[in-house]
Amino acid sequence: MLNKVVIPVAGLGTRVLPASKAIPKEMLPVVDKPVIQHVVEEAVAAGMTQIILVTRSGKAAVEDHFDRNAELEQVLESKNKDALLASVRDILPAGVQLISVRQDEAKGLGHAVLCAATLTGSEDFAVMLPDMLIDTNSDTPDFQQMVSAYADSGVGQIMVEAVPPEHVERYGIVDCGGQQPAKGSSSPMHDVVEKPPREQAPSNLAIVGRYVLPARVMELLKTTAPGAGNEIQLTDAIKTLMQEGGDLNAFTMSGNLYDCGNKAGLLQANVAFGLKHPETAEELRSFLRTQKLDS
Template sequence: MSKRIRKAVFPVAGLGTRFLPATKAVPKEMLTVVDRPVLQHVVDEAREAGIEHFIFVTGRNKGVIEDHFDIAYELEDTLKRRGKAKEYDALVADLPAAGATSFTRQQAPLGLGHAVWCAREIVGDEPFAVLLPDMVTLGNGPKQSRCLAQAVEAYEAHGGNVIAVEEVPPEETHQYGIVSVGKDFGAAFEITGMVEKPPRGTAPSNLMISGRYILQPEIFDILAKGEKGAGGEIQLTDGMVTLSGSQAFHGVRFDGKTYDTGSKLGFLAANLAFGLTRPDIADGLRAEIAKLLG
């Protein structure tokens, strides 16, 4: 029987240069989609999937992330004294349990694979999830689970390693990591190959790696070798390709939509999409959109 997925790694050391000057003093992960930081949306998704321990791989000037997942005594006291019970309850509901968060430092920007490797001592010898903090997901329909929950279901059915994927237009495949498709199991499929940003016209499919992974701990031994790939960085995809030589990988087609909030267009689209799911503002937002398009 497969070990349960209890821990998740969030690589949050990036500089966010595509959002300067907004990210000069505010980490890109703390920019808001509606009224919640991008990173909070991703942590919410992990919680929904049953994650119990949240591991943040940070960099310099990211202290506000640690503060966000801590008690804010003055703020909470002020809310209670002013009778703002709804706001206070929302803060408390978002607060992780004591000891459920860990923070470690990626001291140099050596790539996603290196960031994941930095969490090795905290993860230990058990399978774990990785969630890219730029990518926020919405399931289809009001009760549809988000991406990581669907990946966990595939892991529980097949074991091994799982990568969430999503369709992209064929003309955009050169921008993403792309998988090759083997035997299909319905909700999941066998992955027979992976390639990072294939040249135009050479992609083995139109299924992009969408930023949600479930990996076995043997990936750490591979990443420890420090072999550099695209961009002169230690790439997680390269490590997974090596691991696939000895372990099974399955893909799960995410039944929903992923928004890349690391791009300006994706960030704006995420705000609209999440705003339209909110009963308190959806009607007003639709009216404002209609005015802008009018």
């Protein structure tokens, strides 16, 4: 059963400087939770019970966030602040284990994932990027749907979203044989290209930071040479898997994606999630109406 997810959190967060100078970018808030908590909750909802953080020095706050804080809990309990107590006590549900491994040098996403090889072993595993946040549009979140598609088919899944053609150079782009899969559905992948020039892109289907991968990918990463940006690319190992005849499907998401690794995406996520939060929705909606009228 798929239950392990690798979440690389070793990045420097340069796109959100100076906010990330002393605070890990994964700890920047979206409403009342850091981005990493939203992602871990998404993983747990999809059945992940072993959360593997690939981290580095200076990221202790990420691990600390998921630890118990006995002093804080005691203060909240003494003041009968039960809702707040529950919100800090139940960050990591019972039965879910969080493990950290170190990435000693920044060598790309593929290298970060490979750092977790001893923990995933011979099992299939998931990968989630912590700066990509998905606001679901259905009762069942996209990642949960994708994990279900893997369980039903036994085929690895990579989440994609159609992006404007002028943006394909920013992403890994998949080729589904000219098909444009419907939202919430999977389609066989024929190829994947890391950040292709617009005129060479096989489609506009961009990988959005959610993967369910066969164990073979971890083995392939061990011999994957540096690629784009002189880094070890996860997409290169995935490409090799397909060249070997391995099956992979592209799962098209239906929710809204926010790249919280940049300033605009982080602000957009706060607005979108703030409009759904019971404590902030009314005041935020009123404020936004005022701003619209003023503009």
